[in-house]
Amino acid sequence: MKFFLDTADLAEIEEAASWGVLAGVTTNPTLYARTGGKLADFHNHIKRICEIVDGPVSAESVAMTRDEMIRDGRELAALADNVVVKLPTMIEGLAATKQLAAEGIPVNMTLCFTVPQAIMAARAGARYISPFVGRFDDISENGLAQLEDVVAAVNNYDFGHDVEIIAASVRSANHVAQAALMGADIATVPFAALKKCVQHPLTDRGLEAFLKDWEKVQNA
Numbered sequence: 001m002k003f004f005l006d007t008a009d010l011a012e013i014e015e016a017a018s019w020g021v022l023a024g025v026t027t028n029p030t031l032y033a034r035t036g037g038k039l040a041d042f043h044n045h046i047k048r049i050c051e052i053v054d055g056p057v058s059a060e061s062v063a064m065t066r067d068e069m070i071r072d073g074r075e076l077a078a079l080a081d082n083v084v085v086k087l088p089t090m091i092e093g094l095a096a097t098k099q100l101a102a103e104g105i106p107v108n109m110t111l112c113f114t115v116p117q118a119i120m121a122a123r124a125g126a127r128y129i130s131p132f133v134g135r136f137d138d139i140s141e142n143g144l145a146q147l148e149d150v151v152a153a154v155n156n157y158d159f160g161h162d163v164e165i166i167a168a169s170v171r172s173a174n175h176v177a178q179a180a181l182m183g184a185d186i187a188t189v190p191f192a193a194l195k196k197c198v199q200h201p202l203t204d205r206g207l208e209a210f211l212k213d214w215e216k217v218q219n220a
C-alpha cells in the first residue's frame with residue numbers, strides 16, 4: 001500500500017515528504033479552505049504542492065456540469081505533470097471522466113461509497129477511485145466493510161487501464177492497517193493520523209530502556 005497525505009497544508013506536506021513514505025497528496029475544497037487560501041491563489045497553491053511531492057496530487061473541481069468539469073480538468077492538468085483531477089462520482093462526473101481520460105488526463109473519482117459507483121467510475125476511465133471509510137462510520141455504518149466490498153469487486157475485473165483504489169476519509173491507524181490487509185492500493189491519510197501510523201507504545205518503551213542502558217555503559 002502507498003501512503004498519500006490528505007491535506008492542502010504545505011508545511012505538513014513538506015514534513016511528510018521528508019520521511020520518505022509520501023507517494024502522493026489528495027486535496028479537496030474543505031482542505032484548501034482550511035489553509036485560509038483564496039480562490040485566486042488556488043492554482044498556484046496546487047502548483048506548489050506538485051513541486052514538493054514526487055507523485056500524484058489530486059485537485060478537485062467544484063463544477064456541477066460535465067462541460068465545466070472538463071474545462072476545469074484541463075486547466076488543473078495544465079498546472080503540472082503530476083496533477084490528478086478529482087471529480088465527484090455522479091453522472092456528470094462520469095461523463096467528464098470519460099472525456100478527460102480520453103485526453104490522457106488522470107481522474108480520481110471521489111465521494112464514492114458503493115460497489116456500483118466504484119465499478120462505474122472504473123468503467124468511465126477513472127485512474128483512481130476514492131471510497132470513503134470514516135463518513136460511513138460517522139453514520140454508524142461499517143466503513144471498512146464497505147471499503148472491503150469495493151476492493152473485492154474492483155479486483156474482479158480488468159478495466160483495460162490501471163485503476164488504483166484510494167482508501168479515503170481515513171481517520172485512524174487502524175483504518176490504514178485494515179485497508180492494507182484488504183489490499184487497497186493507497187490510503188490517503190490526514191497528517192495527524194499518518195504520524196500515529198509510525199507510533200507504538202512498545203516502541204517508546206523499548207527506546208526508553210535502550211537509552212537508560214546506554215547511560216549505564218557511558219557511566220561504567
Ligand SMILES: O=P(O)(O)OC[C@H]1O[C@](O)(CO)[C@@H](O)[C@@H]1O
Nearest residue numbers: 006026027028110130168169170
Ligand atoms: O471524511 P473526511 O475525513 O472529511 O475525508 C474526506 C475525504 O475526501 C477526499 O476528498 C476523497 O478523496 C479526501 O481528501 C478525504 O479523504
